[in-house]
Structure formats: structure tokens, C-alpha cells
Amino acid sequence: MPALRLHLLVCLMLLPLVSIAGDSERGRELAWQYRCMTCHGVEGRTKDPRYPRLAGQQPLYIIDRLEYFQAEIEPFNEMNGHARPLTAEMKRDLAAYFSEQRL
């Protein structure tokens, strides 16, 4: 039980760090500049069934997925080329932006 409480405490302490980690205004600029919106929709709310919505998604999940695409685990995945040029900071900014959008 004390271990669980400590775990919760650490999680709560890290929470603000995670939420301020990315600059969402910069993320919005990147989303236009790198054309993420053309498939994922304006503010990540596409209605096209070929593409996942990014609005309201957990920022860490978005970063994790972008890293997965960068690793090119699926050689012909459409996202690989889009993820390739993104730096760690850009991934954080994009994740902050999309996670803040209303689904």
C-alpha cells in the first residue's frame, strides 16, 4: 500500500511537467507546415474513415506513435515519411497541440 501511494504521488508530481512539456501554439504551426491537417483534419478532427483523429488524444500516446513510425517498424506505413523529419521538440509541440483540441 505505501508503495502504491508513493507511485501515485510521483505520478501527480509529474503531471504538470507532462502537460507543459509541449508548446501547443508552435504545434499548431507545425501541423499546418507539415500538412498533418490534410489527412488528420483541421484541429485533428477528420471525418475521413481512412485516418485516425488526433484531437483530444493523450500527448504521450501521440509521441509514442510518432516514434514508432520513425523506427520504420512497418516499412510501408504511410506515416513513416511524415514522422521522419520531426525532432523530439516538434513531436512534443504537435502532441500538446492535438491533445488540447476538442474531439
Ligand code: HEC
Ligand atoms: C497522407 C496522410 C497523412 C499525413 C499527411 C499525416 N498522417 Fe498521421 N496518419 C496517417 C495514417 C493513414 C495513419 C494510420 C497509420 C497506422 O496507425 O498504422 C496515421 C496515424 C497517425 C498517428 C497515430 C494515431 C493513432 O491513433 O494511433 C499519429 C500520432 C499521427 N498520424 C500524427 C501525424 C502528424 C503529427 C502528422 C504531420 C507531421 C501526420 N500524422 C501526417 C496519415 C497521415
